[in-house]
Amino acid sequence: MTHNIMLVEGNRLMLEQLSNIISHTPEVKLVARYQDSNEALGQGIVFMPNIILLDADNQNIIHTLTEFHRVFPQADIICTGEKWHAESSSLYVNAGAKCFLVKPFSSEELMEAISSFSTGGSEADSKVLTFFSPKGKSGKTTLIANLAMAIAQRSGAAVGIIDADLQFGDMALFFNLKPQSTIVEAARDHDFLSPVSLGSYFIPVKNISVLCGTKDPSLIDKVSIPAFEALVKMSRTMFNYLLIDVPAGFNPTSIAAAEMSDVTYIVAMLNGGYELQHVQRALEIFKTWPDYKSRVKPILTRVEPCTINSQQQLSETIGYPVEGIIPNAYLDTSAAADSGQMSLEHNPNSPLSRRINYLAKKIIMNRQGEDDDF
Ligand SMILES: Nc1ncnc2c1ncn2[C@@H]1O[C@H](COP(=O)(O)OP(=O)(O)OP(=O)(O)O)[C@@H](O)[C@H]1O
Ligand SMILES: [Mg+2]
Known part of the structure; x- marks a missing residue:
């Protein structure tokens, strides 16, 4: 299955950097990218993404995440941020995210993240x-x-x-x-x-x-x-x-x-x-x-x-x-x-x-x- 990725990233330089990494990652295709999450919510659906990389470094992330989950029910959402926190990680997962990647991630990390949740191995109840x-x-x-x-x-x-x-x-x-x-x-x-x-x-x-x-x-x-x-x-x-x-x-x-x-x-x-x-x-x-x-x-x-x-x-x-x-x-x-x-x-x-x-x-x-x- 091809992974069609929609990238949502508030920082313009990071948007460029991550787009570049995604374009060089095998078996994934960058189908859309947005700096503004509202634009992504309004327009992204036509690109039929099945994976969304969502910038979690914004204040309303839980509300934003819930909206993305509602508008793109078929897509797996990966939150991205500068640092992983145990407390917020469980909030993200409860709001519908599959996992969390620290920015900027490598191609290997992106592939590992996708394969871990496509094989059902994400967020273990430990x-x-x-x-x-x-x-x-x-x-x-x-x-x-x-x-x-x-x-x-x-x-x-x-x-x-x-x-x-x-x-x-x-x-x-x-x-x-x-x-x-x-x-x-x-x-x-x-x-x-x-x-x-x-x-x-x-x-x-x-x-x-x-x-x-x-x-x-x-x-x-x-x-x-x-x-x-x-x-x-x-x-x-x-x-x-x-x-x-x-x-x-x-x-x-x-x-x-x-x-x-x-x-x-x-x-x-x-x-x-x-x-x-x-x-x-x-x-x-x-x-x-x-x-x-x-x-x-x-x-x-x-x-x-x-x-x-x-x-x-x-x-x-x-x-x-x-x-x-x-x-x-x-x-x-x-x-x-x-x-x-x-x-x-x-x-x-x-x-x-x-x-x-x-x-x-x-x-x-x-x-x-x-x-x-x-
Ligand atoms: N059920 C057992 N009966 C007899 N000997 C055992 C048993 N379990 C372990 N041993 C032996 O006891 C020694 C210590 O075992 P082990 O290293 O598992 O203990 P440990 O509590 O982790 O020790 P350490 O304090 O060095 O970390 C080893 O030589 C091991 O082969
Ligand atoms: Mg020991």
């Missing part, structure tokens, strides 16, 4: 899941990587991982990735990014996408908390499920991620020490949230025997329902790593894979259940 652990070596990265794949496999939805374990994140090692772009570059560029261009900082791997962590612990300073928050807000419009790996313990990153999440999982590995007390102490802190009961869920790893009975006993011990238990899977995880696969692929029927699939099913049902309520 669940953000943060995996918090009181201490390190909780099995959290193993859990996130396998769980993300299981969710994608079962639901066919868009699943992303952000490795925000800023100093020692090892999601890239885990998936054997050598990323060109990481959370550091994304944080550096976040002011100039929109969900469409942020997509290229994520690395596609298997059936999911990963925004890798810093390459060097000293780079932690390059990712400020406001930049990280902006990245999470933007990413949640790109994925149906966004899983965030954070540094162990309470620190600015883990707190920011937890606060932005729909669910925070407290992950701890049973090693015969004080792990359950750590979970209890972390829970005490999360209990200051009024809605902690629905937003904070413990998952215990290396649970043997990994049975419903154990789960019940563990729930009683900590005095809070345990959401999931993962068996001792040391051999499983190392055999999978040796074969260059995730445990879920290496042995789909292992106790570990079954437990991960069960958790994935719960997460998917939870999201769909809530969707049905709307």
Whole structure:
């Protein structure tokens, strides 16, 4: 299908620049261009555009957008602006826009935007899941990587991982990735990014996408908390499920991620020490949230025997329902790593894979259940 574009841009120089970019973009045709949006509304219909690029840097944008949506019901509208804002982005989408591009965009970004909404992938209704652990070596990265794949496999939805374990994140090692772009570059560029261009900082791997962590612990300073928050807000419009790996313990990153999440999982590995007390102490802190009961869920790893009975006993011990238990899977995880696969692929029927699939099913049902309520 040819994409017939109508360009509406208030700034004359930008109108020229964008027209030039559109003319050099394959598979699209610039059929009309206007500096004045009222003229576009009055005259544009004869050109039968099926895509409208609409300048969002004007004060009455929501009213204008609604008018364009009414006059051109068959056209997909892409808002364009100098900067992406989470707050206005959702207003644009509610008023009928398909997505947002930062000006001036490149041909590649324009094509990516068009293909993302023509395949139905725009503005995901997302669940953000943060995996918090009181201490390190909780099995959290193993859990996130396998769980993300299981969710994608079962639901066919868009699943992303952000490795925000800023100093020692090892999601890239885990998936054997050598990323060109990481959370550091994304944080550096976040002011100039929109969900469409942020997509290229994520690395596609298997059936999911990963925004890798810093390459060097000293780079932690390059990712400020406001930049990280902006990245999470933007990413949640790109994925149906966004899983965030954070540094162990309470620190600015883990707190920011937890606060932005729909669910925070407290992950701890049973090693015969004080792990359950750590979970209890972390829970005490999360209990200051009024809605902690629905937003904070413990998952215990290396649970043997990994049975419903154990789960019940563990729930009683900590005095809070345990959401999931993962068996001792040391051999499983190392055999999978040796074969260059995730445990879920290496042995789909292992106790570990079954437990991960069960958790994935719960997460998917939870999201769909809530969707049905709307
Ligand atoms: N369910 C499990 N049973 C036994 N060993 C496990 C399990 N899950 C992970 N491991 C092993 O424990 C170690 C730590 O796992 P992982 O890196 O996933 O934990 P983490 O909490 O992300 O650690 P870090 O604090 O270093 O980020 C790895 O050697 C891994 O193979
Ligand atoms: Mg880790």
